[in-house]
C-alpha cells in the first residue's frame with residue numbers, strides 16, 4: 001500500500017462510523033439517520049504490526065455530489081488517493097450499494113466490500129450469497145454486524161487482500177466516455193471516472209482538469225459527440241441497473257416477506273399525522289420537564305446552593321484569606337466579574353448539568369431513528385418557509401450547539417435552503433443550555449410567560465423564514481429522505497456521544513468563559529464597561545426598559561449565548577429584574593446574534609460579507625422586536 005490510507009466509504013447510515021470506531025478506537029459520531037458524518041474523521045488501524053491511516057467519510061449515494069457533505073467524500077478520494085477503499089453496505093439495500101460500487105470501481109482503487117447489518121438482514125429474512133458476490137465482483141466480500149462486533153477481525157485480515165475489480169461496465173455511451181478519456185488518460189489520475197462525471201454534467205469535476213485540456217475536450221470531444229448530460233445520465237443509470245440485476249440474480253439473493261416487527265410498527269405510527277403529533281407533544285413535554293424543570297431547576301439549584309455557595313465558595317474565600325491574597329487578585333477571582341464566582345460557577349453549576357441532560361435526550365432521539373420521521377412530519381411546515389423537512393436536523397442540532405448545526409446544514413442541497421437556515425439558526429434557535437436556563441427562569445414566573453416567549457420565537461421563525469423564502473431566488477426542493485429502521489439506542493453509544501460533547505464543552509467552551517470573564521473584569525476596571533453601558537443606555541434602558549446592568553449580560557451573550565443567559569438567571573434570582581424584564585431579556589437574548597464560536601463557523605462556511613449582513617440584520621431585528629414586546633406587555637399581565 002503506497003500511502004497506506006484506508007477510506008471507509010458507503011451510502012449514508014450503513015454503519016461506516018461504527019466500523020471505523022471499532023477498528024480505530026477513535027470516536028466518529030454515530031446516529032441513526034443519514035448525514036450524521038458531514039466531515040471526515042481520521043484514525044489509525046494496526047494491521048500485522050504496521051499502522052495504517054484510516055478515514056471515515058460522510059455517506060454518499062453517488063460520487064456526483066448533490067450536497068456539500070457528499071462533495072467532501074469525492075474530494076477526499078481524488079485528492080488523497082486512498083490505497084484501499086472499504087465500501088460499507090447495508091445488506092438490506094445491496095442494490096443501492098452496487099450503484100456506488102460501480103462508481104468506485106471506475107477509480108481502480110483496491111477495494112473490499114463489507115456487507116453490514118447482517119443481524120437485521122437475518123431478522124428480515126434477507127440472504128446474500130457472499131461467496132458468489134465475491135466471485136462476480138472479484139473483490140473480498142465480508143459480512144458484518146458492526147454494532148455486535150461480528151466479522152470485524154475478518155476486515156483486518158482482508159484489507160491487505162483488497163483488489164481492483166476487473167468487473168467494469170461497458171456503457172452504451174462508451175464512445176463518448178472513451179473520447180474524453182483519451183484526452184485525459186496519463187495526464188490526470190482517475191481519468192475514466194472524471195470523464196464519466198464530466199459527461200454527466202457535474203460542474204465541480206472540472207476543477208480537477210487543467211484548463212488547456214478542458215478547452216480541448218470542449219472543442220474536440222463534446223461538440224462532436226453532441227450528447228446532453230440528462231440523456232447520458234439516464235443511459236448510465238440503465239446500464240448500471242441492468243448489471244446490478246444480473247449480479248443480484250446470480251448472487252442468489254433471497255428476500256422473504258418481512259415479518260411483523262414491533263419497532264417498525266412504532267416507526268410507522270410516528271408518521272401518522274394524529275399519532276405523530278401526539279408523540280411529538282409528548283416528547284416536547286418530557287424534554288421540558290427533564291431539561292427545563294429538572295436539570296435547569298432542581299439540579300442547578302442543588303449544585304449552585306449546596307455545592308458552590310455552601311461548600312466550595314467558603315473554601316475558596318478561606319484559602320484566599322489564608323494565603324493573604326492581595327485585594328485585586330481576590331477581586332479578579334471572587335469579585336463581581338471574578339473567575340471563580342462567574343466563569344467557574346456559570347460553567348459548572350449552571351450550564352454543565354443542563355447540557356448533560358440535553359445531550360442525553362438528544363442522543364436518545366438521534367439513535368432511535370425518530371428524527372427522520374420528524375422531518376417527514378414537519379415537512380409541510382418547513383416548506384412554508386422555503387425549506388423542506390431535512391432542515392429539521394440542523395434546527396434540532398442547533399439546540400445542542402449552533403456551531404454543530406451550521407456544519408450540519410451541509411446536508412441541505414440548495415443555496416437558498418442553506419441561506420434560510422443560516423439566518424434562522426443565527427436568529428431564533430437557542431442553544432440547549434440557554435434554552436434550559438430560559439425555561440427555568442420563565443417557568444418560575446408563569447406558564448403564560450413561557451408561552452409568550454415560545455410564540456415570539458415561533459412568529460420570528462415563521463415570519464422571517466417566509467420573507468426569506470419569498471426574496472431569496474431558487475426553486476423549492478422536495479424532501480427525499482431515507483427512513484432508517486427504528487432501533488433501540490445503544491447506551492454505550494449515547495454515553496460515548498455525551499462524553500465527546502462534554503469533552504468538547506470543557507476543552508473549547510469553558511476556556512472561552514474564562515477569557516470572557518477576564519475581559520469583562522478588565523473593561524470594568526478601566527471604566528470602559530461603564531462607557532459602553534452609557535453608550536447603549538438609550539437602547540437598553542429607554543427602548544427595551546431594562547436595567548443598565550443587563551448590558552454586560554448581552555456582551556457575555558455574544559461571547560457565549562448560554563453564558564449571557566446565566567448572567568440574566570443570576571440577576572433574576574437576585575431580584576434585580578421584574579417579571580416583564582425577565583421575559584423581554586429572554587426574548588432579546590434568544591433572538592440576538594449568535595455567539596462568537598458560531599459566528600466564526602458562519603464566516604468560515606459562508607464568508608465575511610454574508611455573515612456581516614446577517615448579524616447586523618439579526619441584531620436590529622432582536623432590538624426592534626424587544627421594543628415592540630415591551631410596548632405590548634403593558635397590556636398583558638404575566
Ligand SMILES: Nc1nc2c(ncn2[C@@H]2O[C@H](COP(=O)(O)OP(=O)(O)OP(=O)(O)O)[C@@H](O)[C@H]2O)c(=O)[nH]1
Pocket residue numbers: 010011012013014015016017018019029030031032033034035036037038057058059060116117118119120144145146147148367487490
Ligand atoms: N442493527 C445494526 N445496527 C447497526 C449496525 N451497524 C450500524 N448500525 C446502526 O446504524 C446507525 C448508523 O450507523 P453510523 O455508523 O452512524 O452510519 P454511517 O454510515 O456512518 O452514517 P452517515 O455518517 O450518516 O453516513 C446507527 O444507529 C448504528 O447503531 C449493525 O451491524 N447492525
Ligand SMILES: [Mg+2]
Pocket residue numbers: 016017028029030036037056057058059
Ligand atoms: Mg458516519
